[in-house]
Amino acid sequence: MADRTSIPRRHFIVGAAGTACAGAALATGASPALAQDGALPDYVAWKEPDAFVRHSAQTLETRRSEIGSLITPNDVLFVRNNLPSMTAEEVGEPEAWTVSVEGVAEPRTMTLAELKALDVTQVASVLQCSGNGRGFFEHETSGSQWMTGAAGNVVWTGVPVASVVAALGGIAEGARFMTGTGGEKIPEGIDPLTVMIERSVPVAAHERAILAWEMNGEPLPLAHGGPLRLVQPGFYGVNNVKHIKRLAFTEEESQAKIQQTSYRVRDVGESGAPDQPSMYEMNVKSWVTHPLMEAETGRVLINGVALGGAEDLAGVEVSTDGGASWAEARFLGPDLGPYAWRPFVLAADLAAGTHRIASRATTAGGTTQPEEFPPNHRGYGHNGWSAHAVDVTVG
């Protein structure tokens, strides 16, 4: 894969490690960091090795300089697994993969082949870890110290959950949640609820969910939940259950720890609890992807990406003076819909010196990124524009 383009990628790689905020990433890493060069772990050996900041074998962050395109190529998309990815042996024949659909009028188990014959759609949506930007918080947080690179823009192909529901007679009365369960093997001797991947989302979210078997035109790789994954457009990554084996419409939320107490937003020092907000819909966000460290004097094109979460974007502004003044940037390329991100560009003339470059997106509904984002115990959902700014030396 290193030879994929036959063009050295070095020019395009400026690591998050080069930004002003990288100190945080180095200071607090909870899991042992992988070497930053050499081969990637076997299950992601097909990825572009130079594209990632390696937090651990299960957490690979796309470098900030690698992320500016309309669609994120599969081999540079970030990796985050709460449990080790299933293996080809565990998965078996992909077309024979089954998912049990429950909490509908006519519950039954369906194979991937059956789902493929039922209906199909394609949706572009951002996949983003709840903790993306965690490294920007000033308080100490446990978990991967993601900066900007636990996010990517993906075109998913799969069957609308609404079509599955319609084929099975509709949702059972009283259901308030859609609950997806992953097929990962739970090690013996461990209470399954403490580690299993099972997430519930409000039942209305099923209207835009899909069961996806393809990612950017390729069969869904195992590292990303192949052969079948729940995709919940506009929702944080954890709700997009990998290797999905069960899709249930339920009255109650899952009892799994990942639902009950993890991914809950609360004040620093508090424990997670079911009455706290869960990490569901993403908030509006943007960040600059170029330049990140240095630029020559004169005209420079400032690039970045912006997403509205589950809303269309009204626009994105860029500042080259740390937020004292702003100019409206221009979006690039086709609009892939409300769940996708949009690359943007602004041409600026920069004099010699250091410039703090920031971006600030606003949704069609009028929500703008805040300057500061309040701390929360686990460091979720950071979209403050100030922390995402970069200091660029010009001259």
Place this chain on the structure above:
Amino acid sequence: MADRTSIPRRHFIVGAAGTACAGAALATGASPALAQDGALPDYVAWKEPDAFVRHSAQTLETRRSEIGSLITPNDVLFVRNNLPSMTAEEVGEPEAWTVSVEGVAEPRTMTLAELKALDVTQVASVLQCSGNGRGFFEHETSGSQWMTGAAGNVVWTGVPVASVVAALGGIAEGARFMTGTGGEKIPEGIDPLTVMIERSVPVAAHERAILAWEMNGEPLPLAHGGPLRLVQPGFYGVNNVKHIKRLAFTEEESQAKIQQTSYRVRDVGESGAPDQPSMYEMNVKSWVTHPLMEAETGRVLINGVALGGAEDLAGVEVSTDGGASWAEARFLGPDLGPYAWRPFVLAADLAAGTHRIASRATTAGGTTQPEEFPPNHRGYGHNGWSAHAVDVTVG
């Protein structure tokens, strides 16, 4: 790369060699065919080996079953080189690559780095060889016997030619063509005009052209014209000059053979001449990508792709009875603009037996694919829906 997805691709691969029309491909191949398995030639060794029908080392056709996605992944995109691809050694440092811009008020040579600082845009457009579909003609034609797979849908990133022109004071008076010249080395002892890649398009086409350095978010691979390529959205592949070294606004068309007599549409048996139509804008076209050979009785999803050339699509119809009756198909996913293709789907109930499945697209301007496409000497531009139909055995 074979292990890229960790999921066998075999299920997704049904070759053009399996269709009813493959006989034509086998009967007339002018260049020696490559083995259909094993390693690909070095310059495309990063591509997915199983994705291609191999006509020659310079001509790799994407299998019909591999082509149905919104964006065509780089590693399954077809390859067609009129001259051998430039090597990394010949190209040198990509950012230092130069293109000479001539026929403007202030002609000068620009580096790739300068172009990147000037402006940027992203355009989705179909790249398609003029001879795509050549294998469907009943008369004997020289050249690669492409069926459907000399086409792909690509997101290009680069600088608008209009921005380059504006920066250099505008187009010189009297220019009627935009002429692009490739940087490929011409072997000694050969008249350069007989082999050089130099194409002229009507000057107005510059308004939508870009000089592209990125393809689907990756640096433009050498096999596809890296580090810099002219992209002429809506025009056949030959006009998208690879390794571009010169972009000139000229009063006359290029004197190169590839412009003067090749890629000219004429009756069977006639020689190519400059007064014949050149292969410029693509015509409306569509083809089914699934199923191709077999299906089970009952509900089946018929998939395919449709393009309007340089026009938006009004719709696409599908027939399961060889064109006796038609049903309107549904487009999938976001609309990437007039130069892109759109995947489509139609759900059908098929009884046991053989069904001839066809598709027929219509542009917003009202142009519909013809049932038959008239023969022409070199087998260019085939968009007849009848020949593109597939016979599917159900039961």
